[in-house]
Amino acid sequence: MPGLLLGDEAPNFEADTTHGPIRFHDFLGDSWGILFSHPRDFTPVCTTELGRAAKLAPEFSKRNVKMIALSIDSVQDHLSWCKVTALGSVQGTACSPTQAWRDRCHIPNALCSLIQEESNITAVPLAKRVFVFGPDKKLKLSILYPATTGRNFDEILRVVDSLQLTAYKKVATPVDWKPGDSVMVVPSLPEEEAKKLFPKGIFTKELPSGKKYLRYTPQPE
Template sequence: MTGSHALRLGDIAPNFEAATTQGDVDFHVFKKDSWAILFSHPEDFTPVCTTELGAVARLSSEWAARGVKPIGLSCNTLESHAEWIADINETQSADVRFPIIADADRRVATLYNMLDFQDATNVDKKGMPLTVRSVFIIDPKHVIRTIITYPASTGRNFNEILRVVDSLQLSDKRKIATPVNWVPGDDVIIPPSVKQEDADRLFPGHKVIKPYLRTTKLD
């Protein structure tokens, strides 16, 4: 079972219809005019995944503040998801309300190249591959802006994913880039593509460390 062509930054996120814990969704309709984070976990009732989905739920106000809709996925049934959500809420002090796709036939996982063909232990009881920990950050125009893939053994840092969203949204509004370890409020970088005369106009008082390395505070 193989996916379509490898998805890249700048591609339009493939649309799909699927059953979720919040009802049937048409993905592009679900996220219309919003950002979305489509993320997969290997399997329900597993320890790392339980902590991850709890973290996503606890960040619900942060996603909402940025206009981001999270939507999860694994190769399990709706019944499995519903039973597991109770465990997540109980053990993680969470309230899972975002939709989780039931992708038992691996149709969406194949479309997004989420299946794990490397780890022989990351399979279901029938020996079918499960998903890795994929993350797709998708903008309001359905454009894929970030792709991150973690192995099954490594839990994600969703605060880092929030930070990436902050960087993307800020760079869309202003002609800037963000430096290493940037968080909102830190100085940003003026890209080399911005001519000096434009930098003087757009970012008065900016610092020129090198002709190619210019930093500035934002109002």
Template sequence: MATLRLGDIAPDFTQESSQGPIRFHEWAGDSWVILFSHPADFTPVCTTELGRTAALGGEFARRGVKPIAISVDPVDKHQQWIADINETQNTTVNFPILADADRKVSELYDLIHPNASATATVRSVFFIDPKKTVRATLTYPASTGRNFDELLRVVDSLQLTDSHKVATPADWKDGDDVVIVPSLQDPAELKERFPKGWNAVRPYLRVTPQPNK
């Protein structure tokens, strides 16, 4: 399959996992989903990543996000590894890890990059909204662990755009000023949405306090 692009519908699938069979769209329900691949079980960077995901469970839940991981390892190996993650990372993995031994999901989501590895999945992340639309993607090599604060920041930015018609500038963090999307021009709607006002640095650059703060 061709590489998934922003705005595509995330492919549905049924696959085994550490928590039993997953019918993806049904499992996702009306939540946001972060689907992230890891190269292999019992590897150092992956162990820290899944431990970090578990530790951030409350942050994901507060944003209405379900995390789900995937690799090409089988279920029994996942179960053994989860016990190791829990012990070494002092946490409890309570989200599913897809056991994609037949590579069905990996092929749907283009997770095998032969020039990097012909057998292991790369570190890709798919941000999927409640309509099952792919809203953002990130891909890292096996040697580079992901920044999970950045994953949460991306979710916050996407959700702000959906709910308040703002975009987030460079290096934005939750609570910082944001910018009004250029497509919003109606004066009445602007006044209603942004009662605190805005600073029009340029006609296209309108800075305003974060609306939900």
């Protein structure tokens, strides 16, 4: 099977974590969620990633986002790893909480199928994924990284800002958008309705084709 696709519901798995046993849907509640996998505990790149996640935890919390990490290591290994403090305060709620599976067969199929394909002959996952789920428990974003490339959590935070804005407003975010920049009016929105929804005004970029589909407006509140 191809694993989770955008719009698919997250598997409601149960697991032991550094914060005790959880059921995933209950853990998320009415929050957004980020689940990120990593190859093993005590790997150098992931140590720096978890440190950055810890530093940005207050920013994700402001956005009603819960973070949880996934690997095949034990809870005890996770607890030992969380004592690492040299590279960015990994201690504490770096991945709030950290997931633990000793046997990959215990991973729900929707997640397992994504990880098994990226394993070497020792069955250790070599790739890292980021899944972003909405309050409806459906997948909004999935990113695959090789183990040698550190994830950019500032970019993940930016993506969450875009996902949350576009989930509730009839807008899209253009290339390199960041919070506070102008956004794009979705093409399906008629001009008269757009004017009512966006009282700050709409401006259209002139194109050689003469088509008026690049419509921008200041970011709505």
